[in-house]
Amino acid sequence: MRNIPINDVDHIPQAVLALGSDYPADTLLDTHSHRRAQFLYAPEGLMKVETEDGQWLVLPYSGVWIPSGKPHQVWLSKVSTYSLYIEADYAPRQATYCEVIQVSPLLHQLLIQANQLPVDYQHAGRDGALIDLLLYELEAAPALPLFIPLPHNTLLSKQCAQFMEHPDIHSSPKDWAHDHNKSERTFHRWFKSETGMSFQAWRNRVCIVYALNALKENISITEIAFSLGYEHSAAFTAMFSKIMGYPPTHFQKRFHTHNKAL
Structure with missing residues (x-):
């Protein structure tokens, strides 16, 4: 009903x-x-x-x-x-x-x-x-890697939210550690304790979700790659395929062809 x-x-x-x-x-x-x-x-x-x-x-x-x-x-x-x-x-x-x-x-x-x-x-x-x-x-049914955990620490959560608005594959844990007055090693441990993921895995997950949103809006793969900081779309495609199990073109077709599923 x-x-x-x-x-x-x-x-x-x-x-x-x-x-x-x-x-x-x-x-x-x-x-x-x-x-x-x-x-x-x-x-x-x-x-x-x-x-x-x-x-x-x-x-x-x-x-x-x-x-x-x-x-x-x-x-x-x-x-x-x-x-x-x-x-x-x-x-x-x-x-x-x-x-x-x-x-x-x-x-x-x-x-x-x-x-x-x-x-x-x-x-x-x-x-x-x-x-x-x-x-x-x-x-x-299998679960898909489309969850972005958020930290409970207020300052770190705010920085994560800002990053989610404008993700950059080259965003450095060293810079984030400096922002929070921590050594890089301490930051890595802290970030994982807050989110359950390594910084690199979390950063890549955010970039994946950003890319999927953009693919749904029919933005080209090359433009998405550049917007995330990649110099070449091939490197973006490799990262995307490794995490999602399919290249971006698979989702591009799926989003813009009716009645097609994985």
Whole structure:
């Protein structure tokens, strides 16, 4: 069913509720949480999810797993979403943090079909089998490296936020260490303790997310590479492919060809 708030049907004794919503461009859903776990999916457009842990970029043909009770904020471009709200005892993923999950063609079709079910569907028969298969597919779906952890230290978090606005592949940990009056070795340990990632891995992750946003806007690979500080697009492509498992051209085609998934 579509455009029905979860709070209106949350009382229904179904382990899984499938609800869809249509959002205008540049919609911001302020920080909130759900009693059930949520899987949020949009075949087209972009979404960004933010929690106290960091930010997740949700691309077309990927969705985000949001654990039950997890406060989160969501920004959406013009999208039509397909959500599952799942009771904790039936949750197919046990992570206590959000995850961006790859949506296969099968999972895509199952989500579309599930959103056509009435909220009081019968679990016996086809409807229940569809929901059961959805849960199995969600459990098996691989997570994508599209999470940017944010530090809890206020000054470091502010610097990270500024870097995320204007990422530079050549940004040096030596310079960051100087900014915080630390030795480079101490800074590396501090940064990892704050984010759970090395500085280089975090910097590369930010550049990847920036590049994916730009690819969605149909900006050329060469222009993206230069904007990130690369002298040649080949070096950017190599870094991108190593992290994402596919070259930028794969996502370029995916974003601008309808009904194509990974």
